[in-house]
Each structure stands twice: as structure tokens, then as C-alpha cells.
Amino acid sequence: MDELKSALDEHMDLMADLVQKLSSELRSGLRPAYDNFIGFFHAIDWKEPFLIGLLTFHAVLLLVTVISRKNTNFQMCLFLLTLIGVYLAERLNSVMGKNWKSFAAQNYFDPSGLFMSVLWSGPLLVIAMIILVNTLFSLCYLIVKWKRAELRHRARAASSKQD
Structure with a gap:
């Protein structure tokens, strides 16, 4: 004790x-x-054209995600493309780090990839999560619809046996 x-x-x-x-x-x-x-x-200088383009790209991608929420096949393609974009972020960071003088006033692309993680991968992951949650809701709706149809079918089958 x-x-x-x-x-x-x-x-x-x-x-x-x-x-x-x-x-x-x-x-x-x-x-x-x-x-x-x-x-x-x-x-960050938020008036740089490539940053404005990047933010516009994410806004358009989010808009496309919301508009196409009923089209599951398109959403799955979009989901895969966003995850591929996240996967390629490290390579994109190194390429952009080598060529930053051609499109930016300062080098945002550090070896640790903080800038790319925050302004590239972060929004893509948020969009991927939105697609995932939407897909889960769609699947739940389909399961409920399928179960209702199954119950109606059983009720018809039971009523036809009684007659």
C-alpha cells in the first residue's frame, strides 16, 4: 500500500x-x-507582382473548389493536384531560390523553405482539407441515401410477401 x-x-x-x-x-x-x-x-513586400499572382492563384483555386463542390471526380483531381503542389514545394523553393532576381526584389526562398511553406504549401493544404471535408460530407450523404433506398426496398419486399 x-x-x-x-x-x-x-x-x-x-x-x-x-x-x-x-x-x-x-x-x-x-x-x-x-x-x-x-x-x-x-x-514581405506584398506589392510584388509574383506575390499578387500567387495570392490570386490561391483565391481562384479556393473559388473553383467551392464552386465545384458537387462534382466529386473533379474535386478528387483537384485534391491530388493540391497535394502534388505541396509535394513539389521543396523543389520549387530551390528553383525559385536560384532564379529570384528575375521576378522578385528580394530573395524570399531560404533553404529551410519557410516562405514556401507559409505562402505556397499552407494555402494548398487548407484547400485540400476543405476538399477532404466536403468529400466526407458527400460520402455521408450517399450512405444515408443508400440506406434509405435499402429500407424502402425491404419494406416493398415485405409488403409484397404479405399480399
Whole structure:
């Protein structure tokens, strides 16, 4: 019994330590993350034509995704294309990093790929998630529709046997 009590006390001390660390981080707030985001946001010249084109591309792709939400086959092709775009982000980052002088005023394409992750892969992944959620809703609707048809068929079959 003493072993159980000591193990429980150790566990409670560990949990108290974790709660204390979490509360101290929460007290410091999200200020460091916010400062990093603001620094990233201000480091980019948002009037560059390739950035405007990139943001327009993502907006059009999102619009196409919303408009074509009833066309499952097209959505699956779009889903695969967005994931291929994410897959190719590293190669695209290296190619654009070598040729940035031809289309940008500064080199946004660092070796770690932060810029490409945030402004290329991030929006593509959000669009892919929207397509995935839409597909799941469509599948749920089809399952309900199929089950209702099955129940109607069984009810007709049962009523025809009674007659």
C-alpha cells in the first residue's frame, strides 16, 4: 500500500510541475508567436507582382473548389493536384531560390523553405482539407441515401410477401 501511495505522490508531483510550467507559458502569452508573425508579415513586400499572382492563384483555386463542390471526380483531381503542389514545394523553393532576381526584389526562398511553406504549401493544404471535408460530407450523404433506398426496398419486399 505504501508503494502505491508513493507512486501516486510522485505522479501528483509530476502533474503539478507540468501544470506549473503550462501556466507560466500561458502567462507569458502568445506574444512571442505574435511578434514572429508580425515580423514575417512586415518582411514581405506584398506589392510584388509574383506575390499578387500567387495570392490570386490561391483565391481562384479556393473559388473553383467551392464552386465545384458537387462534382466529386473533379474535386478528387483537384485534391491530388493540391497535394502534388505541396509535394513539389521543396523543389520549387530551390528553383525559385536560384532564379529570384528575375521576378522578385528580394530573395524570399531560404533553404529551410519557410516562405514556401507559409505562402505556397499552407494555402494548398487548407484547400485540400476543405476538399477532404466536403468529400466526407458527400460520402455521408450517399450512405444515408443508400440506406434509405435499402429500407424502402425491404419494406416493398415485405409488403409484397404479405399480399
